[in-house]
Amino acid sequence: MKKVSMLLTGLLLIVMTGCGTQKQPTLDGRLLNYDLGESTLTDSTGREVPYQMQGVLGIPEEKNCPVVVLIHGAHPIEKASEDRYDTGFNYLAQSLSEQGNLVISMNVAINYSFEDGEPNGNERTRQVVAQQLERLKKAVDGDKEQFGYDLSGVGDFTKVVLMGHSRGGLDVLECAKSLPSDAQLAGIVSVAPATYKVRETDFPNVPIGIIIPQMDGDVISLDGSDIYEELLADEQYTGDAELIYLKDANHAYFNTQLTQPDLNHNDADIAKLMPAEQQRSFLTGYLADFVKSVTTTGKPVFASASELESEAYGCDVLLRVHSGTEKRLYTVGNSASLVTAGAVTATQEIASSLPAEHTVKTFKMPGLAFDHYALQHIVWTETGSNVTIPLAGGIGNSRFLDIDMAVDSTDLKNINGQSMRLSFTDADGNIASYAVDSSAAALRWQQGELVEQMGWDGKPMQEYSTYTPLVTLRIDLSQFSSINLSGIASLKLSWEESAAGSIMLRSISSVV
Numbered sequence: 001m002k003k004v005s006m007l008l009t010g011l012l013l014i015v016m017t018g019c020g021t022q023k024q025p026t027l028d029g030r031l032l033n034y035d036l037g038e039s040t041l042t043d044s045t046g047r048e049v050p051y052q053m054q055g056v057l058g059i060p061e062e063k064n065c066p067v068v069v070l071i072h073g074a075h076p077i078e079k080a081s082e083d084r085y086d087t088g089f090n091y092l093a094q095s096l097s098e099q100g101n102l103v104i105s106m107n108v109a110i111n112y113s114f115e116d117g118e119p120n121g122n123e124r125t126r127q128v129v130a131q132q133l134e135r136l137k138k139a140v141d142g143d144k145e146q147f148g149y150d151l152s153g154v155g156d157f158t159k160v161v162l163m164g165h166s167r168g169g170l171d172v173l174e175c176a177k178s179l180p181s182d183a184q185l186a187g188i189v190s191v192a193p194a195t196y197k198v199r200e201t202d203f204p205n206v207p208i209g210i211i212i213p214q215m216d217g218d219v220i221s222l223d224g225s226d227i228y229e230e231l232l233a234d235e236q237y238t239g240d241a242e243l244i245y246l247k248d249a250n251h252a253y254f255n256t257q258l259t260q261p262d263l264n265h266n267d268a269d270i271a272k273l274m275p276a277e278q279q280r281s282f283l284t285g286y287l288a289d290f291v292k293s294v295t296t297t298g299k300p301v302f303a304s305a306s307e308l309e310s311e312a313y314g315c316d317v318l319l320r321v322h323s324g325t326e327k328r329l330y331t332v333g334n335s336a337s338l339v340t341a342g343a344v345t346a347t348q349e350i351a352s353s354l355p356a357e358h359t360v361k362t363f364k365m366p367g368l369a370f371d372h373y374a375l376q377h378i379v380w381t382e383t384g385s386n387v388t389i390p391l392a393g394g395i396g397n398s399r400f401l402d403i404d405m406a407v408d409s410t411d412l413k414n415i416n417g418q419s420m421r422l423s424f425t426d427a428d429g430n431i432a433s434y435a436v437d438s439s440a441a442a443l444r445w446q447q448g449e450l451v452e453q454m455g456w457d458g459k460p461m462q463e464y465s466t467y468t469p470l471v472t473l474r475i476d477l478s479q480f481s482s483i484n485l486s487g488i489a490s491l492k493l494s495w496e497e498s499a500a501g502s503i504m505l506r507s508i509s510s511v512v
Contacts, residue, residue, distance in 0.1 A: 025148055030097040031090060032057040034147050036135060041110065041127045044120055051110040051124075052081040053132055056090060057147065058097030058104075059154065066159040066186070066295045068096055068287075069133070070105035071125065071175070072255060073166025073194070080109035088255030092163075095284045101291055102140075102155035106132055108168070121197050122171040130178040137180045157183040159295040163287060165254050169193025169210075169224070176204040187294035189287055192216055192251050195223040203234055207300040208241045209290055211283070212366055213249030214467065215273060217262025221353075222467065225367030231322065238324040240303040245318040245366070245469045246282065248272060253279040278314060285313035306400070308474045310441040318441055320404060320472045323511040327398070329391045330508040332374040342385030349377045349504075355461065362410040362450055363504065364464040376505040377408070378493070386494035389508065396486030398510035401475040408502040409446040409468040417444045418501045421494045424480055427487035432480045442473035443503075470506050477510075 025032060036053035043049055058068075070092060072085040086107040093103040111124035139146035140155040160183050164172035169190035176185050187207040208231065212224040228243040250265065252258035253276040261270055273279075289301050302308060303321040310317060338346045351365045352358040352372030360375060367373075378387055395401070407414040417438030425431050436443060448466035477485060491508065495501065 027059060029094050030058050030060065031093055032059060032147065032149055033087070036132070036147070039131055041124050043117070044123055047117060049110065049116045049124065051128070052107070053128075053135070054081065054084070054107040055086050055132065056093050056103075056105045057149075057151075058093030058101070059149070059151070060097045060100050060102060062100045063153045064156045065100050065102045065154060066161060066291050067136070067155040067157055067183075068101045068103045068161045068163065068291055069129065069172075069175075070103065071108055071129070071162070071164040071168035071172055072105075073164070073168045074112040074196075075166075075255075075258060077109050077113045080107070080113040080115060083109050085109060085255060085257045088257035089165075091256060091280055092284055092287060096288055096291070099288050099292075101288075102136075102151070104132065104136055108171075111171075112167075121200070122167070122174060125168070125171050126175055126178045129175050133178065133183070134180055137183070159186050160184060161187045161189070161291045161294065163189040163191065164193070165191040166218070166251065167194050167196055170195055170197070170199070170227070173199060173203065173208075173227070174201045176206075177201065186298075187290060187300065189290055190224060190227065191254055191283065192219055193224045193227060194219045195226060199230075203231060203237045203239075205237060205239050207239050207290075207294045207298065207303070209244065209286070209300050210242070211244045211246055211286070212469075213251060213254075213279075214245060214247045215249060215262075215265075215269060216251045217265035217269060218251035220264055221368065222366035225365070225469065228320065228322075229367065229373065240300055240324050241322040242300050242302045243320040243469075244286070244302075244312075245320075245467075245471075246279075247316040247318070248274040249279050249282070249315070254283055256280075274315065282313045282315045306474075306476055308441065308472055310444075318469050318471045320470055321402065321474070323402075323509075325512040326402065326509040327395070327512075328507060328509050329395070330389055332376045332506060337390055338376075339388040340386070341388070342380065343382035344378065344380040344385035344387060346376055346378045346387055349375045351375055355459070360504070362462050362464050363408055364410075364467050366467045366469050373506070377502065378505060379502040380495050380498070381500045383499050384494065384496055386492050388490050388492045390490050391488050391508070394486035395477065395488055395510040396484070398477055398485070398512055400511040401477055401491075402509045402511055403442070403473040403475070404470045404506040404508075405442050405473060406468050406470050406504050407443055407445055408504055409448060409466075410450065410464050411502045413500045414445045414502065418495070418503065419443065419497050420503075421492075421496055422475065423492040423494065424483055424485075424488055425490045425492070426484040427489050428484060430483040432483045434475060434479060436473065436475075440473060442471035468504075470504070 139151040162172040353368040
């Protein structure tokens with residue numbers, strides 16, 4: 001009897017010990033594929049929509065790590081719980097978690113599924129993000145039952161970064177209100193975004209990075225450029241932003257589950273693309289640096305750089321940057337204020353998707369889906385020609401001068417790029433100059449050719465075969481110490497080595 005009692009006691013201890021040390025699921029590298037069971041969303045009509053709470057966690061070894069949320073876009077869906085485009089970002093979740101970030105990639109396919117009625121905008125995505133981040137927050141706060149894995153103290157919800165691709169690239173701009181009440185958004189990255197709907201919320205006042213792939217065969221208008229222009233026009237937005245034009249990149253390669261070519265690509269287009277792994281390596285490197293930068297300095301990767309390079313993470317890029325502290329010195333719209341000398345003209349043009357409004361002829365900018373943009377078209381036909389732009393006011397406390405511009409790639413006189421001299425004149429008549437050579441990204445010709453196609457009005461039209469994006473030419477003002485920058489009178493653009501050429505000018509700003 002005593003032996004039986006001892007045996008029962010031992011078995012009880014084993015059972016109790018086993019309950020107290022429940023084994024955690026094994027990670028695949030740093031990844032945990034989770035399924036939290038069924039939950040319910042409520043659409044704008046009051047209808048309840050069931051869905052499966054699924055996704056992938058990238059779990060770091062460290063504690064108190066930034067929380068990175070990944071949102072996929074609208075892709076072919078038959079059954080929301082089985083078409084797992086969230087796993088297409090496993091490479092990001094693995095790499096970022098290895099670098100000390102808690103990553104969650106959510107399955108938001110229910111937002112694009114007609115299984116339970118027609119979806120409306122991104123209302124389902126916002127609810128999925130809210131529900132699953134609430135669960136993740138509880139897990140980080142010590143609730144081990146949420147994901148079946150001990151995440152206590154792993155994430156820091158005062159450092160949340162959102163990244164979305166395709167339609168998800170627009171949705172993340174509206175997901176700030178989906179965060180737990182005590183969470184803080186640190187930044188947003190929008191990758192190949194599609195402006196498929198009117199934005200319903202204000203831009204969050206956080207750093208925003210937007211990537212537009214040059215050869216996007218899905219969002220062919222490169223809508224991210226329009227979003228960036230909206231940021232610049234929004235007086236309530238005081239954050240820093242950057243627009244990255246990624247050359248030879250497409251839409252699909254960012255997500256490994258998108259195995260088919262972009263919708264509008266043919267064999268010739270596919271042959272021009274960079275390898276998929278190279279494109280994913282770019283996004284991995286940029287997103288990791290973006291998270292680190294915004295959570296430590298409050299700045300995105302490029303917007304505060306003293307020099308804007310044309311290569312990043314092994315890829316060719318063109319950069320346009322905006323600082324929340326910038327002061328706009330010149331915008332297109334007052335051509336009469338420009339003073340020309342030599343054989344040069346400066347006319348205001350409009351870039352628009354509407355043929356009746358589009359006056360820049362074959363010049364092709366990214367975006368233009370919902371708006372049109374004024375450009376100063378400057379054309380010279382003689383060496384030494386110049387344009388002087390009044391810049392009344394002081395820039396003495398500024399670090400940089402940013403000029404948003406591009407050479408006109410449809411003009412073959414620009415085929416070798418252009419050099420340009422900038423000359424500041426202060427209120428006392430002192431002059432300081434700086435030469436910009438043709439290697440500057442903003443002064444480079446974008447390779448392409450004129451092609452004929454049907455316009456939106458059904459009439460044949462000529463168009464350049466590739467985009468010519470505006471690029472920020474950044475000038476370090478510390479090299480102009482010989483003049484009084486607190487009393488600048490004007491800026492002169494001159495072409496002393498070029499007999500002919502043309503540029504498009506959008507704006508000039510100083511950056512503190």
